[in-house]
Amino acid sequence: MFNWASISINVLLLIATIGTVVYASKTLLMEYSSQVTVSRYKKGININNKHPFYWEVELTNVGKGYIVKAFILLSAPSSKSDGKVKKYYFLSKPIVGIKPDQNRSLRLELSKEKFNLGNSEAYELEVIYQDSLNNYCIVSPGMDEGNSHLERFDKLPKRMSKLGWKYWCYKKKLKVAIEQENSYPKIFNAELKESHQQIEEKFKNFKFEPTNKEDTN
Structure with a gap:
């Protein structure tokens, strides 16, 4: 019983x-937990800069937690229709350690060559960040012109579940950006290598000739 x-x-x-x-x-x-809002967004062209095309967002941590790292992820369909590359992805230099109530700026700069890889009319900007609970979140500030942000509500970040397809989709995007050599370290190293090659090419036929006896000692 x-x-x-x-x-x-x-x-x-x-x-x-x-x-x-x-x-x-x-x-x-x-x-x-942490929550990031995009308090300011701008894009433009600075013709005096080596990387004239830029996108910049100002992030505010309105949560109580700590933001470990944040990136700008920029994407666009290929400007060419040859079918070899469907889409290009670009990663900014990350910012690390955003404390509660702190404002920090994220900036992505591209050279003309990199910018022309994608369709200039179809660039999409998103901010991806990792909080202290190892959650991955994404927020898109939009790329509207003028003062349209005064006519609508802001988009809030969405947390990506590690069991969901979106999390793995964005992991793939980050991987592709690195493979395409469009992350900050890859771009920096490629430009540094190119600069060294140009210097070597410029001085490859240069021969040092001593002008006095002291130089031969």
Whole structure:
């Protein structure tokens, strides 16, 4: 014969335990979660710069937690219809360590050659960041012209579940940007290598000739 009183008590204890775990996880999330808002966005061309095309966003951490790292991810369909590359992705130099209530700026600069890889009319900008709970979030400030931000609500960041397709989709985008050599370190190293090659080419036929006896000693 069932002891219904004992079963009822065990069920109530199980419900209480589950409720405690859920409450604790919610409290932890509220205490350490972070949320970034894009308080300012601009893009433009500076003809005096080696990388004239730029995109810049100002981020504000309005949460209670700590932002570990944040990137600009810029994407656009290929400007060529040869079918070899469908889409190009570009990663900015990251910013690290955004504290609560702190403002930081993210900036991505491209050379004319890099900019022309993508369709100039179809560039899409997104901000990806990692918080102290190892959550990955994404927010898109949009690329509207004028003062349209005064006529609409801002887009808030969305957390990407590691079990969802979107998380793996963005992991793939980051990987492709690196493979295309469109991340900040890849672009910097490629330009440094090109600069060294130009210097070597310029001086490859140069011969040092001593002008006095002291130079030969």
